[in-house]
Amino acid sequence: MSDNTAPLLEIRDLSVQFPSPHGWLTVVDKVSFNVGRNDIVCVVGESGSGKSVTMQAAVGLVQPKGGRITSGSVRFDGQELVGMGNRQINRIRGDAIGFIFQEPMSSLNPAYTVGEQIAEVVRRHRGASRADAWKRAVEALDRVHIASAASRAAEYPHQFSGGMRQRVMIAMAIACDPKLLIADEPTTALDVTIQARILELLRELQRDSGMSVLFITHDLGVVADIARYVVVMYGAQVVEAAPVDDLFAAPRHPYTSGLLGAMPQVALERGHDPIAIPGTVAQAHAWPNGCRFNPRCGYRREGPCTTAALPLTSVGNGLVRCALTEELRPILGRATMVPA
Amino acid sequence: MSVKPCLRVENLHVSYDVGSAGFLGGRRKLHAVNDVSMEIAAGETLGLVGESGSGKSTAGLAILRLIDVASGTVRLGETDVAGANRTELRALRKRMQMVFQDPYSSLNPSMTVAQLLEEPLVVHADVPKDERRSMVGRMLESVGLHAGYAARYPHEFSGGQRQRIAIARAMMLHPELVVLDEPVSALDVSTQSQILNLLKKIQGDSGTAFLLVAHDLSVVRLMSPRVAVMYLGEIVETGPSGRVYDEPAHPYTAALISAVPFPDPERQRTVHRIILGGDLPSPMSPPSGCRFRTRCPFVMEICSREAPPKVAVEGGGVASCHLHAHGPKLGGRSLVGFMKDRQLVTVE
Numbered sequence A: 001m002s003d004n005t006a007p008l009l010e011i012r013d014l015s016v017q018f019p020s021p022h023g024w025l026t027v028v029d030k031v032s033f034n035v036g037r038n039d040i041v042c043v044v045g046e047s048g049s050g051k052s053v054t055m056q057a058a059v060g061l062v063q064p065k066g067g068r069i070t071s072g073s074v075r076f077d078g079q080e081l082v083g084m085g086n087r088q089i090n091r092i093r094g095d096a097i098g099f100i101f102q103e104p105m106s107s108l109n110p111a112y113t114v115g116e117q118i119a120e121v122v123r124r125h126r127g128a129s130r131a132d133a134w135k136r137a138v139e140a141l142d143r144v145h146i147a148s149a150a151s152r153a154a155e156y157p158h159q160f161s162g163g164m165r166q167r168v169m170i171a172m173a174i175a176c177d178p179k180l181l182i183a184d185e186p187t188t189a190l191d192v193t194i195q196a197r198i199l200e201l202l203r204e205l206q207r208d209s210g211m212s213v214l215f216i217t218h219d220l221g222v223v224a225d226i227a228r229y230v231v232v233m234y235g236a237q238v239v240e241a242a243p244v245d246d247l248f249a250a251p252r253h254p255y256t257s258g259l260l261g262a263m264p265q266v267a268l269e270r271g272h273d274p275i276a277i278p279g280t281v282a283q284a285h286a287w288p289n290g291c292r293f294n295p296r297c298g299y300r301r302e303g304p305c306t307t308a309a310l311p312l313t314s315v316g317n318g319l320v321r322c323a324l325t326e327e328l329r330p331i332l333g334r335a336t337m338v339p340a
Numbered sequence B: 001m002s003v004k005p006c007l008r009v010e011n012l013h014v015s016y017d018v019g020s021a022g023f024l025g026g027r028r029k030l031h032a033v034n035d036v037s038m039e040i041a042a043g044e045t046l047g048l049v050g051e052s053g054s055g056k057s058t059a060g061l062a063i064l065r066l067i068d069v070a071s072g073t074v075r076l077g078e079t080d081v082a083g084a085n086r087t088e089l090r091a092l093r094k095r096m097q098m099v100f101q102d103p104y105s106s107l108n109p110s111m112t113v114a115q116l117l118e119e120p121l122v123v124h125a126d127v128p129k130d131e132r133r134s135m136v137g138r139m140l141e142s143v144g145l146h147a148g149y150a151a152r153y154p155h156e157f158s159g160g161q162r163q164r165i166a167i168a169r170a171m172m173l174h175p176e177l178v179v180l181d182e183p184v185s186a187l188d189v190s191t192q193s194q195i196l197n198l199l200k201k202i203q204g205d206s207g208t209a210f211l212l213v214a215h216d217l218s219v220v221r222l223m224s225p226r227v228a229v230m231y232l233g234e235i236v237e238t239g240p241s242g243r244v245y246d247e248p249a250h251p252y253t254a255a256l257i258s259a260v261p262f263p264d265p266e267r268q269r270t271v272h273r274i275i276l277g278g279d280l281p282s283p284m285s286p287p288s289g290c291r292f293r294t295r296c297p298f299v300m301e302i303c304s305r306e307a308p309p310k311v312a313v314e315g316g317g318v319a320s321c322h323l324h325a326h327g328p329k330l331g332g333r334s335l336v337g338f339m340k341d342r343q344l345v346t347v348e
Helices: A051-058 A086-092 A114-126 A130-143 A162-174 A192-209 A220-226 A244-249 A254-262 A264-270 A325-332 B056-063 B086-093 B113-124 B129-142 B147-151 B159-171 B189-206 B217-223 B241-246 B251-259 B265-270 B335-341
Strands: A009-020 A023-035 A040-044 A068-076 A097-100 A180-184 A212-217 A229-234 A237-243 A313-315 A318-320 B005-020 B027-041 B045-049 B071-076 B096-099 B177-181 B209-214 B226-231 B234-240 B310-312 B318-320
Touching: A009 A051, A023 A040, A023 A051, A023 A068, A023 A237, A040 A051, A040 A220, A051 A068, A051 A180, A051 A212, A097 A162, A114 A130, A114 A162, A130 A162, A162 A192, A180 A192, A192 A212, A192 A220, A192 B251, A212 A220, A220 A244, A220 B265, A229 A244, A229 A254, A237 A244, A237 A254, A244 B265, A254 A264, A254 A325, A254 B189, A264 B189, A264 B217, A313 A325, B005 B056, B005 B209, B027 B045, B027 B056, B027 B209, B027 B234, B045 B056, B045 B217, B056 B096, B056 B177, B056 B209, B096 B159, B113 B129, B113 B147, B113 B159, B129 B147, B129 B159, B159 B189, B189 B217, B209 B217, B217 B226, B217 B241, B226 B241, B226 B251, B234 B241, B234 B251, B251 B335
Parallel strands: A040 A212, A040 A229, A097 A180, A180 A212, B045 B209, B045 B226, B096 B177, B177 B209
Antiparallel strands: A009 A023, A009 A068, A229 A237, A237 A318, A313 A318, B005 B027, B005 B071, B226 B234, B234 B318, B310 B318
């Protein structure tokens, strides 16, 4: 059933709505991107950009939360996931698609040992015997470099530190050798020295297993560290997508370049104060006309930027949703943002 | 320091009671802050950097006497803060304020912005009502919010706007010192720099001293000329921010800096990071000798026997590390050269 030349995950025109006091709000708006085989794709955006909901919708997790998919298709390894029955999609989640989330503690059951929880996943998906599943759980803990995995498997989540719990989560996610690992802000709650080790571990696991990783984050530093391809989201839409080197060397969207210029590290390097993006993140009940970033954009032009919705157009190796791409190309260089 | 310090902290210790050690055990103490000293001049910002469990937030709270001080001196100008009684403390409250990390929980949701900002004036200063109103309007404008927002409630604002309100509230009584505890870490990147720039502007106008508690060294470097790095309750390195950032003299500082991913994929591929092993030891029973030794990539035999000496660092500041007198005998030089020799960083 799987065609090894097609991308592992193909998201096409995916739209998601959630109910609100303002009516149904479109929080993911015709989002399309691929995750290739043996690839690491980062979706980057701020709160409210729709990055996490896109991922949840792709694997059938928005309906339980009251949302609805209004259009689009998600093909995973040759199978259409949108509209797939619960039992079927449950079989894929946790097996061919593994997950890790920001808060390891809330994803682990405090009443069971970590070994039991990992073994349970293996038993459910692989129908392994108790002894085999346990063996596999210990192997998984060993692969994420938890020392003395055999004895630690018999411990409870509270006996692990924050960084170690995230390793346990990763062990659970990879126990069934997934083809795709979805990681939603997996290092955001961790200290930076622990984050560095988790990123290193994910890179190593990806390299050794050849699985693909879909990594969701708000941090462009993390993106530069781990991504091969980057999708930038703003206001429920993809605003830019490109291979990681292209995106950082020559951001094409003023939002991407603005995000870079706002980072303290970049400002320090260039010897100026961080350049703030004025205003606040656009809200789903009040998308501006035209480009959704236009009220905050220093290059905004009345007319082209403020009337018609803009398409995602192909530029170089990437895609960008901006009315002024051609004229901004020489200016945007490396992240300089003219104040609005 | 030539300028008279606004804040002077000497040998500050803070400990928490953490219940008894088993059925017959006595009370146990967790030493959250151990022998911390610092000075901040009027109008200056000192950055206090560390990860969770470093004691940086506890130190900030203790300096404001929001929690008890076990021992040590804290002086605000000429006034003794650590030993102040209730009446004295009340008088001190208007001279020192705090801005918390989470603007969603630090503002009372049932109060309007006007009420939130007027409260300090009502509690601490006898300001007539009309004047309070106009002070609120002026303060809102100085933090970049429309004066007309005074009648609104916190939930009507975004995270960045709420943090502006929290800053306005802290500044209402023109305090001499404000402790900023991770003021931007809960905000989106695009709004973080708005708040950082606002804090700089407010300090320029008011001359208030800031103690900036943060985990992000680049935020601290942008905001403060001097920085102190904490690990497991102790200050391990101090110095001018630029020197500490570019030429760290303590292995923990070097690890902390190298762990923060830089938004440049090319650089991320080539730079060698110091990856720290193990976990933060329990502050209930910190390691003997140097507290960092259990995770230090350069640990030597002496590190478990003796507490490290405080060594003056070239370019300013102090580092507490045995590497300066033993092993490679760095003698106050930065770790960068030593790490290059051991091929721990890429030579450019």
